[in-house]
Amino acid sequence: MKKLINDPNQVVDDMLAGMVEAHSDKLKRLPDTNVMIRKDAPVSGKVGIISGGGSGHEPAHAGYVGKGMLDGAVCGEVFTSPTPDQILAAIQAVDSGKGVLLIIKNYTGDMMNFEMAAEMAEAEGIQVAKVVVNDDVAVEDSTYTTGRRGIAGTVFVHKIAGALAEQGATLAEVEAVAKKTVENVRSMGMALTPCTVPAAGKPGFELGENEIEIGMGIHGEPGIEKTSIQSADEIAQILLNNILEDLPLKEHDKVAVMINGLGATPLMELYIIHKKVSEILREKRIHIHETFVGEFMTSLEMAGCSISLLKLDDQLSELLDAQADTIAFKK
């Protein structure tokens, strides 16, 4: 394992320290926590929005803290859900009295820890609403299992809920638009290489010289199948087919597209993927409102990508276009 780190057990703390140094105009760190909040939190008259999860997905989630997106990000250990006390501290710090929305990715650990924190906050008299993101179509959606994972589509939920909250909407309104976003966003990823949790010291899984994993999660959880390397066009087609099967789109529908790198994928390759994605959507006469290409929800130094599609109506596209000023997302 070659990484630019000091102590594998200190990576989250060191990272957050460096982040605060770099972006003290936007962020502050709640003392003695791994919680990053807006410099001006709590923003009076505004619903607070909190997201978070394990670290290792940077710029998620602290990169989205700022005007027009999140009020707070709770950063767990690498790939490990943060604990309820930290989430509670974040809720307390960003609540201006208008309540707090928790944006949770659908993982058992995140679900349980955020729920416990929500219960504690409610016991203190803070209004809390929750929205669970489960955009990953690689996972079967069944009531008998834990359901689908939340992956890169979460960034759209941050953006849209954050934009509405910035306008002074109520907690119920912000919750509703966040849920609407979740209902309209689908994603799927694939990996070319594994990644190494620093404290684990070795890769989470193995892929052969010519093997790729289709439907990869963002924590090294395996996907649908291991297969041999294919062309960018074929991979784009596979991911997009799976998404379109699940998110039926008609001619003239409007979407936002996110081509997300998992950490070690050159932008060049993401654009090559997008070439095919835009071709396919054009053929189907689906209108791309905006395309986001880059690293939005990573998995340490994993090579690979995910594609997300968000079906837009007028409200969603207006909120997507609204101003945002965060480290990783500016509009």
Place this chain on the structure above:
Amino acid sequence: MKKLINDPNQVVDDMLAGMVEAHSDKLKRLPDTNVMIRKDAPVSGKVGIISGGGSGHEPAHAGYVGKGMLDGAVCGEVFTSPTPDQILAAIQAVDSGKGVLLIIKNYTGDMMNFEMAAEMAEAEGIQVAKVVVNDDVAVEDSTYTTGRRGIAGTVFVHKIAGALAEQGATLAEVEAVAKKTVENVRSMGMALTPCTVPAAGKPGFELGENEIEIGMGIHGEPGIEKTSIQSADEIAQILLNNILEDLPLKEHDKVAVMINGLGATPLMELYIIHKKVSEILREKRIHIHETFVGEFMTSLEMAGCSISLLKLDDQLSELLDAQADTIAFKK
């Protein structure tokens, strides 16, 4: 070699096609070339600014095309300087009559190709000025050799020259501020892993399980020495020491810092590096005006980082802060 590509010989063309699809609001591609220009080029009353070089450094250089930065980016084959005919086409396309500044990184190939293009453009009556970026302190600066390479510090030159040009300054003024930026910027990089030129099909060099290369260039050119892996703090110290030896800074001097990932480095690690960089600068009472952490000048999927320091005066910091709206750099 596992990459998200179709044909190794088509990567630049495919990438540019995907880029235009994704960002047609900002960019257009000159027909039958690998030149990307501002949607609204030529901007009347404005000096045109062109940069470019081999591809594989994305978001450099097309990611910096837009308001407040570049008017055009000339994209060569991977790690190969673009040819004079392409550069000439870019010059012709962005010249509004106020002349064109070429921002050239100091590589023999870039120097020769841009010079040939400049001669051709001048023969056509277009005013052309050139500035050569040579910020890499890893390379000995000697008049007997080719001198220092241009690396990530180039992005500051784009930003500052672009901001002044946007204000309507003359070619001589824009050239002067670009030169001043070059004089005040220093960088140095290191690599944890090599990268693979798609058409070459195998890594450009090898590093052992625990080896790193200090002073790495952005094309896989080796640096000062191979050494064994060290802590992030030690690496930050080595790179910064080399920079500070060359760019003498006094107490209360003001700098901009760029912590640049080479392609496969998680943001987490870049922030860990910055933690130490900010500590060292604070100890020396050097004031950080702004910090940029991310991927600005990459080397395909190389893991590693570079640090750049730009010494600021009032003019430079004002231009650095000025508005910019490009794919990869927004202010």
Place this chain on the structure above:
Amino acid sequence: MLWNVEQAKKWIKRLNDKIQENKAYLTELDQAIGDGDHGLNMARGLQEAANKIADSHYDDLGSLFKDVGMTLIAKVGGASGPLYGTAFMKASLVLKDRKEADRNAFVAAFSAALDGLKMRGKAQVGDKTMIDVWDPVIAWMKSHETIRANELVDLSKEKMEDTKELEAKKGRAAYLGKRSVGHLDPGAVSSYLLFASLAESFEKGESAP
């Protein structure tokens, strides 16, 4: 039989030792069908819990269990943190104000812990989780007057090993579907270590409920 604060403390210390020893192993198991942090999570949390209780004085078992539960909730994270944390918290309610636990109180505490796990995680037997160890072990405790160390360790080991053939329905391994078959569940293994360290405490005479 009587189980007191000193004995419970020794158990937690022993459990922590076992978890530290098996940190890499638990992480490897989690790499196969999860995200590779179970050993790291458990080692971080148990170490904190062991430190916490070593430095504190307890008048009753309830406050000891509460401290362990709170520490696990605050330090483990992931899925296992809220689960183990809740288990200890629920047990602490039963053990509140008790200097010692007799067999019935002991079993009632572990039974409450299991209820806490089920309440929190909503998993059922057969879902390939720690429940597949806890549920049969608690049932066995309830139906046996004497909790014999060797039987406890054998049973929890057997149930842990049985998770290998299950297809995961809950937790991160569920994303693998059939590909989860053939791998032990990491949480079932840490639960086995929990019961095995309990059994060892009994054998060492540190306690004998």
Place this chain on the structure above:
Amino acid sequence: MLWNVEQAKKWIKRLNDKIQENKAYLTELDQAIGDGDHGLNMARGLQEAANKIADSHYDDLGSLFKDVGMTLIAKVGGASGPLYGTAFMKASLVLKDRKEADRNAFVAAFSAALDGLKMRGKAQVGDKTMIDVWDPVIAWMKSHETIRANELVDLSKEKMEDTKELEAKKGRAAYLGKRSVGHLDPGAVSSYLLFASLAESFEKGESAP
């Protein structure tokens, strides 16, 4: 001796074949002390040049050389593109309007090519570049009435091999300083291939200046 358009075309075709054969080798050499694209650059450019001239009719050597030069300039890129391109362009000036070249015109053309290389790249003998092959080969051409194929290939090969022990002062390998010693210069090798293919053409009787 007379060298005509047909013979020059065959040489370029032969040179292209040699470059394609050695594409991976040249790239490997450039990986060691440069950026690993020399083979790719040369292969792309020479293929275009070979296609271009195969499809065109030329009345004189000058226009053939000009097309080759222009194509190399527009298609090779990097350092080698402007260098080889300029070399052919400069030679084309000497060969302008000539249907055939005698020995003197031939040597004058190659000598102009060398001047072009030096003008463009500002490298000197000993800087570990293609100049280390070109300069002694052109000097030898000038001083020998008859250009013997075997001597040409031996000399260019020897000079190419000598670059191994040099420390680079120009081009990308210069960044390596002393670490460039022990590696052949890729551009010296492609220049050797240029002269070797010329020598082969002579031997095959395709030309004999």
